[in-house]
Amino acid sequence: MSIEWYIVLSSLLFAVGATGILIRRSPVVILLCLELMLNAGNLALIAFSRMVGNQEGQVFALIVMVVAACEVVVGLGLIVAIFRRKLPLDVDELRELRG
């Protein structure tokens, strides 16, 4: 099986994730889409790693997973905090930081 299929799948996943971030307003879904994009990257990394024949790409994929886990912790924490303060769970409503 050639590498192209892996790359195409990875790109599709990435595009789905990016689109989800752009069009959805719920922070939970946005987090899910972020995960999707990260895992698209992981897939590409592992595919290339197999193609080249060494393990560096796989190590990177592991690091990305760790980072993703951390990011989810922070993101979910934020979401819980938003919920607790009875703020709307809608990123368009939360625009305190406009310049």
Next chain:
Amino acid sequence: MSVSFWAWLVLLFPLLGSIAIGLGFRVLPARAAGAIGTAAIALSFACGIAALVSLLGDEPEARHHASSLWNYASAAGLDIKLGIFVDPLSIFMVLVVTGVSTLIHLYSFGYMESDRGYRRFFSYLNFFVFSMLLLVLAGNFVLLTVGWAFVGFASYALISFWYRRATATRAGMKAFVINVVGDIGLVLAAFLIFRELGSFDYEAVFAKAPEVFAVNQWTIVAICLLLLLGAFAKSAQLPLHTWLPDAMEGPTPVSALIHAATMVTAGVYLIARTHVLFDLAPTAADIAAFTGLATLLVAGTIALVVTDLKRAIAYSTMSQIGYMVVGVSIGAFSAGMFHLMTHAFFKALLFMAAGSIIAAMANRQDIDAMSGFGKAMRFTSAMFLVGALALAAFPGTSGFFSKDEILAYAEARGGMYLIFTVLGYVGALLTAVYTFRLVFRILPGTPCNPAQELIETGQVVHAEPENPATGEAEDTEVGFPGPEHHIAERSWPMKVAMGVLGVLALVGGLVQVPGVDHVIASFLDPVFEDSPLLEVHPTVGAEWTGLGIGGAISILGIALAYFLYVAQPATPAILIQRLRPLHTLFARKWYFDELIDLLVVRPALAIGRFANRTFERVVVDGLVSGTAETVRGAGGIVRLVQSGFVRSYALLLIAGFAGLALYFLLASS
């Protein structure tokens, strides 16, 4: 123990005292602060004595020691050490400074007792003594400048000691600014010396100078004139003298210590210390001598008419320093230093007695309001009289021997220098008249109200919280002398200090009587042995002739003052009427303040105003607010992007990355 060990200890004690009192001012009891301050200076004096004994153990030719603790700055060709130079001249100054300071600290212990700033006062005073000792012990021009500037600061802090008084702070600023003018002269002179001779060290400079410079070459004259600028500012010689009379705003012990006995003689010390350079620049030395002469005459005439007691004594200080400057500039080094010593004794004594009288007058200093203190305060009056006799060079007192030695030397040099002898005697007549004008106005006569009250009830008048100079009401919270005052009759520290100085002022001159002994000269002369001027010696006969003339002039002056102020008290008023323009000239202090105001202060203010209006407001403000406006405008544009919509940020991010990816794809294909 070596000489330099003791000299370092001399420096150490006042510094420790100042730091200890300064840090402990909240916890120390007031008396303890005074005791620490006085003890520190007394210890320093004891170490000075030890250094003297140790120095006398050496051969007269070998009596100079340089010692350094560490390198202060060391770079290519530059080698400045934290070093001191000990020789008879510096030890002489150390002994005069620490000796008189000890007594004045003792006096302050009693005199300042009710002052709110008692601890601050002693911390400043110890710092001053440290700075002055640093100045006289410094082994190179850099450390000399440091001591010079420290002394200027200490003087500023002590003049403005009662800092809620507008007149006091103004006087402090005036003194500081004029002293800084002198500092600039000293610093420039040091730079010029370094450029020409490649060293700041006294020993190296003085050894090299005769090889490098021809006599009266313009560089050496310039160096000496710059040194003189420093010396004149510190020693209150024309035209940089206007700060000294104003400096009398400080407490009286400060006037006695700094503005009579020690700091103002720093210029005399500087000229004596750098006599090697002045020997190579006779023109500069002559300029110095003539300035000294002009100062002694101008100050003498002003002292004739001033009605403020402390200011009158201050003008007499200027005048006496004029004698010293004449002495060390024409080559009468040991005579000049001798006069410095005796002057320190009798002038400090006069100020102390004046302080006691001013305390009894509840801060008033106007001699027109004083009379009859002879009955009210016997001890103070006796001491005032002793000081006045020594100042007027009455035969047998200390001033008698020291002043005439300078004039006899000028006569022995002959030629042009005879002017100094003749006008010096004119100055001596002025001295006797103005001194005994004070005596006859204050001591005899019917007692004035405060004196009467002192005789009848034994009460010293309480002072109202008001500025004695302007009469305006004062804050009694801080920086206020306190309502109580202390007179010598009631305070043993003041009495002891004045008694010791009184004895010294009377007999201090006996260490150097022509034809009998010459302690000062034989001690100091090794320092000046390389000077060609040391060859000049007045004969013993000529000196005694001079002493005879001086004594006669002194008695004549006192008699004249007696005639004017006691026998015919109406005469001064008539004289003032007849000689109205002259009186106005003297009373307005020869218009020096107005002259400096016109030539320096007003142009400087005008330049400042111009710079403020034109340059500051238009150019600087334009640049600054222009920058601010530009940044604000740019920020306004960037603000539009910050909409607060997270998704639009994400869009921008993705679009940006997509754009970059596109660019690289296109670039690589």
